[in-house]
Amino acid sequence: MQSSAFTHIATAQLAWAPRGGGAAATRRVPPSSAVAAPLRHRQITHSMPPEKVEVFKSLESWASKSVLPLLKPVDKCWQPTEFLPDPTRPISDFMDEVRVLRDRASELPDEYFVVLVGDMITEDALPTYQTMINTLDGVRDETGASPNPWASWTRGWTAEENRHGDLLRTYLYLSGRVDMLMIERTVQYLIGAGMDPGTENNPYLGFVYTSFQERATAVSHGNTARLAKEGGDPVLAQICGTIAADEKRHENAYARIVEKLLEVDPNGAMIAVGDMMRKKITMPAHLMYDGQDPHLFEHFSAVAQRMGVYTADDYADILEFLIGRWRLEKLDGLKGDGRQAQEFVCGLPQRIRKLQERADERAKKMKPKGQRFSWIFNREVVV
Numbered sequence: 001m002q003s004s005a006f007t008h009i010a011t012a013q014l015a016w017a018p019r020g021g022g023a024a025a026t027r028r029v030p031p032s033s034a035v036a037a038p039l040r041h042r043q044i045t046h047s048m049p050p051e052k053v054e055v056f057k058s059l060e061s062w063a064s065k066s067v068l069p070l071l072k073p074v075d076k077c078w079q080p081t082e083f084l085p086d087p088t089r090p091i092s093d094f095m096d097e098v099r100v101l102r103d104r105a106s107e108l109p110d111e112y113f114v115v116l117v118g119d120m121i122t123e124d125a126l127p128t129y130q131t132m133i134n135t136l137d138g139v140r141d142e143t144g145a146s147p148n149p150w151a152s153w154t155r156g157w158t159a160e161e162n163r164h165g166d167l168l169r170t171y172l173y174l175s176g177r178v179d180m181l182m183i184e185r186t187v188q189y190l191i192g193a194g195m196d197p198g199t200e201n202n203p204y205l206g207f208v209y210t211s212f213q214e215r216a217t218a219v220s221h222g223n224t225a226r227l228a229k230e231g232g233d234p235v236l237a238q239i240c241g242t243i244a245a246d247e248k249r250h251e252n253a254y255a256r257i258v259e260k261l262l263e264v265d266p267n268g269a270m271i272a273v274g275d276m277m278r279k280k281i282t283m284p285a286h287l288m289y290d291g292q293d294p295h296l297f298e299h300f301s302a303v304a305q306r307m308g309v310y311t312a313d314d315y316a317d318i319l320e321f322l323i324g325r326w327r328l329e330k331l332d333g334l335k336g337d338g339r340q341a342q343e344f345v346c347g348l349p350q351r352i353r354k355l356q357e358r359a360d361e362r363a364k365k366m367k368p369k370g371q372r373f374s375w376i377f378n379r380e381v382v383v
């Protein structure tokens with residue numbers, strides 16, 4: 001792979017723009033309306049050969065036995081209310097709980113809130129992700145209430161995910177630290193803009209994407225949990241940690257699906273992993289916009305990278321983990337194109353780390369710069 005191509009992607013599309021260089025290095029045209037966001041590549045549709053739909057049909061009973069149990073029964077699931085001040089208590093007790101929450105939140109720095117808001121906005125664009133999964137041939141929910149196990153999974157997964165944005169949003173609202181109006185506008189813009197992960201209606205690509213993405217969100221929420229704990233807010237740490245645990249369970253489900261595809265169709269599945277990794281995994285909120293900053297996603301990503309919430313190293317770690325989990329290095333029975341994909345993917349983590357080392361070296365020589373975020377009343381943080 002050309003290093004220049006990778007550097008471009010690293011700065012423009014991943015949630016880990018190299019420190020000091022990423023945001024300034026790319027210029028994306030701001031969306032003039034909620035539906036006019038720019039697209040990063042030619043959109044390809046229905047790339048899975050129609051006969052491969054049968055693969056997913058033949059795996060339905062396997063999915064019922066091996067994927068659906070990874071959803072939790074509703075009465076065993078946590079709900080946002082359990083982590084928030086209790087409005088059914090007498091008003092003065094409720095106000096005390098809110099006051100305690102705000103005291104704890106007051107210890108955390110602005111840059112922490114930029115990252116937490118970005119994560120919350122990403123969660124809140126959930127309608128986009130359910131739509132994306134329902135673009136996938138052979139596994140989509142054909143009726144909206146289909147009893148098919150693939151469709152049941154998608155609805156159950158969405159229902160679990162729906163708690164994440166709810167909880168973070170309410171916490172942020174009560175904290176008083178952020179500009180909810182700008183956050184709400186950003187969510188509306190983002191849902192209007194959608195996302196463009198390059199999955200081509202192809203469930204092979206779709207499930208590689210979701211495996212990677214769920215692990216990435218687990219890493220990110222895990223790190224916001226750690227920082228909240230260090231910053232003196234154990235309740236917020238528990239909130240982020242609880243969400244991270246859901247993401248891990250979801251990652252396990254999607255990675256299990258890809259594992260199965262590698263078993264029943266090693267060549268096809270290996271090519272899919274190679275294809276997604278060549279395109280790079282685009283973060284789901286890559287089209288975020290607040291009506292002001294045309295480079296909002298890059299700026300948010302730069303803060304996440306700088307704070308160690310989601311970094312280039314994390315990207316390489318996730319890929320390395322999936323290579324190990326899917327035993328890609330040892331995969332045999334591949335044809336020429338499958339072997340090529342295998343070689344590319346297995347060498348990629350090392351190449352990413354090298355490129356990032358160079359980007360870090362360059363960034364060290366640059367002066368840190370301030371960036372204003374509307375989400376925190378246009379105060380400035382270092383990117």
Ligand SMILES: [Fe+2]
Pocket residue numbers: 123161164217247
């Ligand atoms: Fe989530």
Ligand SMILES: [Fe+2]
Pocket residue numbers: 161214217247250
């Ligand atoms: Fe998730």
